[in-house]
Amino acid sequence: MKNSKYIFPELKRKNINRYCEIKSVASYIPEKSIDNEEIIVKYNLPFKSSFITKSIGVESRFIAEDDQSDSDLLALAAEKCLNKANFKVDRLSRIIVNKFYGDNLLPMTASALQRKLNSGTAVHAFDIEGGISSFLHAFDAASRFISTGDESILIASGGINSKMISKTDPRVAFLFGDAAAAILIGHSEQQHILASYFYSNYEFYELATAITPLTLVDKRETMTLEQQMASVYDTYKMGNWKDAEDFYKEAVYTIATNLFLESGLKIKDIDLVLVTENNRKIWELTLEVLGVGEEKSISLIKNHGNTMSAMLPLLLDYGFATGKIQKGMNIMLISHGEGLSGGGIIYKV
Template sequence: MQNFIFPDIEPLKISRYSRILSTGVALPRNVVTNQNIIDRYNIIATDRAVEYALGIKERRWTGLDEKVEDLMEEAINQCLERANVDIDSIDRIVFTKLAGDYHVPATSIGALRKLGTKKGIPAFDIFAACSGFVHAMDLAIRYIASGDDYVLILGGSAMGKCCHYWNMPDPKTVFLFGDAIAAMLVGYSDVQHFFSSYIITNHFLYDNALIRYGTSYKNNGENVDSSIFFMKIADGNTVFQSSAQYAKVISDKLLSDYGGSIDDIDHFVTSDQSTRIWEAQLKEIGFPKEKSTSLFYKHGNTVAAMSPLNLNHLIESGRLKRGDVVMMQAHGAGASSGGMIFKY
């Protein structure tokens, strides 16, 4: 880890610009409290102790009758209605997933079926865990730079549904995850809105948080352990420390490329894997709490949806206005992180 080298930031070479047209969010119906989880799994804990330790009161979990594609449809419809854009105008869909409805085909194709379009819109899923939405935004502006007019990106997770398979949850992670899908429509703009983009990985932390479904899985017979549906976190402190450290490095790199200081940023939006991780990032970059927000207390870790959920909340609440400058970041348990500076 000491030998890890952060790459230089590459200035964007873009002359065909884009901007955020709208955002949308879909949440499952079921609100699950800490007490619900304690009761269901007979965990030795109290609601108050869980809230004190993690900062979380409740989260949403998808029910057995809800699919990821249902949530995607709802988020897409809200997003498109807000921008007054029709699905058939969309050039491309990118979904950054944790688990989709199926492993293959891409769940973004399932969402197109739900939407009922007859046009064979290009669509695929990407994998970058909690940092995924920044990867997808970075992709969107590059697609528009090279010819697209409208790119729809989605991110999020339905880990709660996986909990239905899980009779012996890991008490370290069962309270953390919530379900949500966030959508963002990025469209062509004749003036520049996206100024800087920076993404890193750190393979020294590759093994710290993982889901063991894949060719490394070893079983001892015909059946497979249901833990392959769940995130295993070796060291939560590494997630905490890397998020804070990377937040500062990414902020410095973005600001040097942008040519401004932290005082030029109106809002800081990030992935909040816990209330303390959010606060630690703010402290590292020297940013006032009242110009940021964290929905962790009521939505939990929604993986790739954390950053866009917070962005959507700032927009819906009227705190973030057109013309404001945003630094948005997303951190993936140490293995992958990124950020952008844009004018909303």
């Protein structure tokens, strides 16, 4: 891989002397679950459930109620997270939200979440976009805020991903599920984030895109009214991920190399690898490049689908809840996002 045609950014060492740690993590999963066969029957699709499961790794997913919004799901996860830590919302230094579309384009969904948490203090609340990778972007940003003096930051990720997608394109119709997860990050005397590394490569910009209303406006003269209405629920376009397979492999190798260079660790020192499950194959490819067996990871895509920015915090919550994550473990988190934009963090529990 040393002769790669992809040029990744050089690792820049951080000057961080004030540390942070995860104080609490929680998630909210909608009650309603639908399987592949239900989608096939409902939309009269010419696919077999077994084919869908084999190709993307999803058998079922949880779906929010029609009257729920992104901020509703985020608030339920955030409340659980704060309650677990016995932490009052007014003590927060900041609130950061990651979501797909959100309640509205403006105001930011973080403002809606702040209101639903009944915050009596006008703390800084804002969204960090970035699709699947936005949680790690927020985690990295929060660590830097803490390093400059913040005490406690709430990150709430996920929401409703299944609504604004095609119901006939098998690449997306069966892929996404709804969920939200939240983590509370606070100041620590000990270092927990041992390394971080991020990149973006526009060469695969069109591989996965979410269109905006402006895109529909630009195309309105060439579309019938029926086509325009259908497009409202067909906002996420996805190509064949295998077109970028070589890049994904190189990205995993490069992320790991830079994380190990900064942390001084080796792959044998990593106790658990958590990966955004864009689909089952990308999860398997990531572990294969790292030389890690499935027993050293966690997979939720089979029954949850791709929950976008909620994936990594959802995996963290599951790991803590089931005891698979224990104090003292070194956790490698890797994200593959749209853009293509991704990266990783090594976190010591």
